[in-house]
Amino acid sequence: MRLVTVAGPPSSGKTSIIIKTIEELRQKGFSIGVVKFDCLSAQDENLYSTHNIPVKTGLSRGLCPDHFFVSNIEEALKWAKGRSFDFLITESAGLCNRCSPHIKNVLAICVIDNLSGVNTPKKIGPMLKLADIVVITKGDIVSQAEREVFAYRVRQVNPRGMIIQINGVTGQGSFYLAKLMEKTSIIETLQGATLRFTMPGALCSYCLGERKIGDDKQIGVSKLVNFRGEEQAKGEE
Amino acid sequence: MRTDLLHMTINELRKMMPWIEDYFSAFAIDSVHYGNEKLEELGSILGEDYFIEMESSSFAFIDGFFLFIEQARALQQGNGFTVESLTVLPGRNKNDEKEAFSIELKKGEVTAIVGPTGSGKSRLLADIESLSQEDTPTGRKILVNGRAPDDEERFSTEGRFIAQLSQNMNFVMDLSVEEFLTLHAESRMVNEISHVVQKIYDTANILAGEPFSRETPVTELSGGQSRALMIADTALLSPASVVLIDEIENAGVDKIRSLELLVSNNKIVLISTHDPLLALSADQRLVIQNGGISKLLKTTQDEKKYLKSLEKIDNKLTFLRNQLRRGEEIDFSDFPV
Numbered sequence: 232m233r234l235v236t237v238a239g240p241p242s243s244g245k246t247s248i249i250i251k252t253i254e255e256l257r258q259k260g261f262s263i264g265v266v267k268f269d270c271l272s273a274q275d276e277n278l279y280s281t282h283n284i285p286v287k288t289g290l291s292r293g294l295c296p297d298h299f300f301v302s303n304i305e306e307a308l309k310w311a312k313g314r315s316f317d318f319l320i321t322e323s324a325g326l327c328n329r330c331s332p333h334i335k336n337v338l339a340i341c342v343i344d345n346l347s348g349v350n351t352p353k354k355i356g357p358m359l360k361l362a363d364i365v366v367i368t369k370g371d372i373v374s375q376a377e378r379e380v381f382a383y384r385v386r387q388v389n390p391r392g393m394i395i396q397i398n399g400v401t402g403q404g405s406f407y408l409a410k411l412m413e414k415t416s417i418i419e420t421l422q423g424a425t426l427r428f429t430m431p432g433a434l435c436s437y438c439l440g441e442r443k444i445g446d447d448k449q450i451g452v453s454k455l456v457n458f459r460g461e462e463q464a465k466g467e468e
Numbered sequence: 469m470r471t472d473l474l475h476m477t478i479n480e481l482r483k484m485m486p487w488i489e490d491y492f493s494a495f496a497i498d499s500v501h502y503g504n505e506k507l508e509e510l511g512s513i514l515g516e517d518y519f520i521e522m523e524s525s526s527f528a529f530i531d532g533f534f535l536f537i538e539q540a541r542a543l544q545q546g547n548g549f550t551v552e553s554l555t556v557l558p559g560r561n562k563n564d565e566k567e568a569f570s571i572e573l574k575k576g577e578v579t580a581i582v583g584p585t586g587s588g589k590s591r592l593l594a595d596i597e598s599l600s601q602e603d604t605p606t607g608r609k610i611l612v613n614g615r616a617p618d619d620e621e622r623f624s625t626e627g628r629f630i631a632q633l634s635q636n637m638n639f640v641m642d643l644s645v646e647e648f649l650t651l652h653a654e655s656r657m658v659n660e661i662s663h664v665v666q667k668i669y670d671t672a673n674i675l676a677g678e679p680f681s682r683e684t685p686v687t688e689l690s691g692g693q694s695r696a697l698m699i700a701d702t703a704l705l706s707p708a709s710v711v712l713i714d715e716i717e718n719a720g721v722d723k724i725r726s727l728e729l730l731v732s733n734n735k736i737v738l739i740s741t742h743d744p745l746l747a748l749s750a751d752q753r754l755v756i757q758n759g760g761i762s763k764l765l766k767t768t769q770d771e772k773k774y775l776k777s778l779e780k781i782d783n784k785l786t787f788l789r790n791q792l793r794r795g796e797e798i799d800f801s802d803f804p805v
Contacts, residue, residue: 346640349651353494357523373640374694375631375708376652376701380641383655387494390535403594406603410619428523 232312233415235320236332238358239342244368245322246275247399248342250282255409261317266307268300268323297330297430305421331358333427338415344369345381352384357428364411365392368399470534479503487657491536495522495529540657551629551709552613554736559608561760571764578727578737580747583756589740592756593712597630631708633698635715639686645669646682656705664705672700677720692720699726703733713739724749745778
């Protein structure tokens with residue numbers, strides 16, 4: 232099984248890119264399954280189904296979406312193996328811009344779009360920084376200069392990754408991605424595999440279901456923003 | 469080389485490569501504050517925890533530093549991929565009939581692409597953009613400088629050597645014209661930024677029907693002003709040696725001058741158009757029918773003779789348009805009844 236993790240902010244074009252790339256891979260005779268990880272709801276299942284792509288959806292709901300991803304990825308792989316797919320592609324939204332589902336030695340793709348603003352690459356974090364391939368979408372509706380500046384900004388935070396411009400509507404460029412996916416190596420199991428980046432160190436009352444706001448409700452690991460500047464710094468001394 | 473740079477202070481590095489600031493800023497490192505420190509010591513001064521907080525490590529920071537320099541140098545040298553010519557080898561049309569001939573597109577030449585809507589003009593532009601190697605629906609093969617690019621070359625260019633310009637493109641950045649051009653110039657690592665910015669601004673104002681100031685936010689420019697700025701910027705600052713234009717006829721820019729500007733900057737220009745003035749200013753025009761290239765017509769001397777009078781008609785219409793825009797009475801004195 233060849234496993235590929237695709238992550239990116241909401242509405243960046245992940246599903247379109249995956250569908251277009253699968254169409255390319257299918258022409259070469261490969262069979263592909265998709266697992267979509269999301270938080271509250273996902274409508275993409277229908278979209279995949281209309282393209283006759285086998286898909287499973289996992290909704291994390293009350294749980295941290297990235298913890299949820301890690302707990303379920305091995306089962307997802309088993310599902311794909313049971314169906315004898317050549318490829319399993321996982322799709323997940325990087326919701327807190329702090330995590331990433333990328334795993335060492337598993338092809339990691341981040342999808343971001345030109346409309347998200349030039350400062351976005353710096354804000355996205357490990358999902359973008361640690362990706363092997365960065366797919367940039369929506370290049371057909373912004374100026375050439377903006378495309379160049381945006382790609383440069385991506386380069387700044389991820390000098391190692393390869394950048395591919397793909398048009399999610401026409402599929403232009405997905406040919407490249409399919410070709411790179413084909414080269415990725417086959418894995419049997421994820422037991423013992425390592426994430427590329429640590430999850431947030433967090434165990435506070437809110438992780439455990441607390442909803443009330445207030446000083447006395449803040450138990451466990453938490454951090455305060457210094458809004459009072461000098462004043463507060465003095466107070467602490 | 470690597471060791472030399474490691475022994476240098478941040479100030480020395482900044483002096484040598486001013487754009488390196490961008491890399492430090494990606495790690496939120498104040499390069500002025502640490503100016504006197506050596507690069508190799510930055511890791512231990514800031515501490516491993518600092519880099520972990522930045523979702524990285526000191527090792528990855530140094531490693532990325534050298535990769536960034538390498539790529540920056542490639543950018544400065546115009547990625548070492550200058551295109552002298554493109555050759556489009558025959559593919560197949562929608563009826564699966566083979567196209568009859570191949571086409572060569574040369575530096576400094578303009579080719580117009582004509583044909584009815586849905587005939588396959590955009591598909592041809594897409595084939596060129598992806599440097600198709602018999603792996604697109606048309607089966608066309610594109611040669612660069614007479615040679616098929618290998619996968620590595622197709623991938624590594626990252627779309628940098630082909631610029632696209634279409635009616636659907638808009639500016640989305642929340643910046644003024646001057647800030648926007650400065651940002652683009654910085655990302656291209658040019659040396660005299662203010663000089664380049666001035667030149668693009670002046671050129672864009674010549675091309676635009678209505679002048680605009682440097683302080684105008686790019687998102688507030690009119691259609692014609694946006695197009696003028698995009699064309700001037702692509703001609704003077706983009707590393708791309710091929711420019712694909714999808715219909716600019718109604719944009720309210722000086723079309724002829726726009727083409728001349730691109731050509732004088734040694735670009736290969738392809739323009740999909742039905743504007744007689746644009747099509748006849750091109751050196752040749754490709755006729756697309758039913759998904760395939762059916763004819764290649766060189767612009768004849770005879771056709772060129774009419775360019776001047778076409779331009780006059782076009783200017784008259786532009787004049788009327790501007791009178792309407794300004795809310796003036798229309799002056800028909802130049803027109804026959």
